[in-house]
Amino acid sequence: MQCRKCGFWLPEPTPESCPQCNHPFHSGDDRSGPAWESRSSGIDLEAMLATVKGVLFQPAATFRSMRREGGMGGPLLFAVILGTISGWFGLLWQGFIQSLGFLSEGVGDQWLIGYIGLMVIAVLMPGFVLIGAFVSSAFWHVSLFLVGGARKSFETTFRVTAYVSGATNLFQIIPFCGGFIGGFWYLVAMIIGVREAHEISTGRAVLAILLPIILCCACFLVVWIFFLGPVIINAIQEM
Amino acid sequence: MRIYLANPDSxxxxxxxxxxxxxxxxxxxPFWLPLERLGLLACPLKGATGILCFLCGGTRSFWAAAHLDFVSAWNFNPLGLLLFGVLLLYLPYALGSIAFRWPRPRLRLESGGERAVLRSLIAGGIGANWIYLLLR
Structure with a gap:
């Protein structure tokens, strides 16, 4: 086990706090959350709201107490319900924007951008959310593995992804800018979520979640240096 | 490294x-979704810099492979073609495993060295594919 605060490798048997930074260590035995895990019925609105609130505003505490295993059905149901409702709102705003004629060019032809296309997507939305939850979890788990952060099973990554995507998808209800806010919140909550669930350092969690972005920026930098660098150097020398 | 058979109920x-x-x-x-009529989201990196990201062309590649146009699939993104091939091999096994409850083979990496080798292979494969996309 590694200290989540300073990255110090904790000796066995695990102490109650980190010998280096004194950060309290949670053994994981108290993992029974979030509220959605102990709901009384299939769809418990009170538990759903408590989970959304926890994921969005207290992600560290929520994922520190999240069950790492125990079936994927619960988290999947959470993600599909909220993702579908939020997705419908997203489509509603898209339809509204289209009705104003902003997206009439360059997005696709009338078959898709027409209202029938939007309705077809709306009907298929639960399926898209379901497949998206598994595919994005696999993507994050590979990313975690590549940076040495996949300390727990795929199910743990899936649970974090499902709860985070379900909660942050709700931002789509906000017209126009909801997607941007939700996207940013998603990344932050994912970083905190995988840090707490896989018990890795913050740096490693940031690296895992931002790896695709970092890779793309690095690629841009390399191309810039190799292709634009000589041009600029020549221009400077000629001055 | 250890290969073992997992119980389907585990x-x-x-x-x-x-x-x-x-x-x-x-x-x-791919057989009922007309990709050519679908307004796919543009890659933000390609849009901003003109540089392909390592997943650019993946959807079109998979779609072309599903229509048995392997040359186009390779040209769009070799990863999409690879994914299609892996899926063709995996699907009969997965569906058979569900239907007949076969024991499921699992690979356990038991040392840091083995994990490092696998990490290098994945990162190397993605990197090589990306270099190919950028230099072709």
């Missing part, structure tokens, strides 16, 4: 049902 044996059904859906979608 908690570690969840991958076949998940990826089997998703794989089947992924293979079915």
């Amino acid at each position: 908690g570690t044996a969840i991958h076949e049902p998940i990826w089997g059904w998703i794989g089947l859906a992924a293979l079915a979608v």
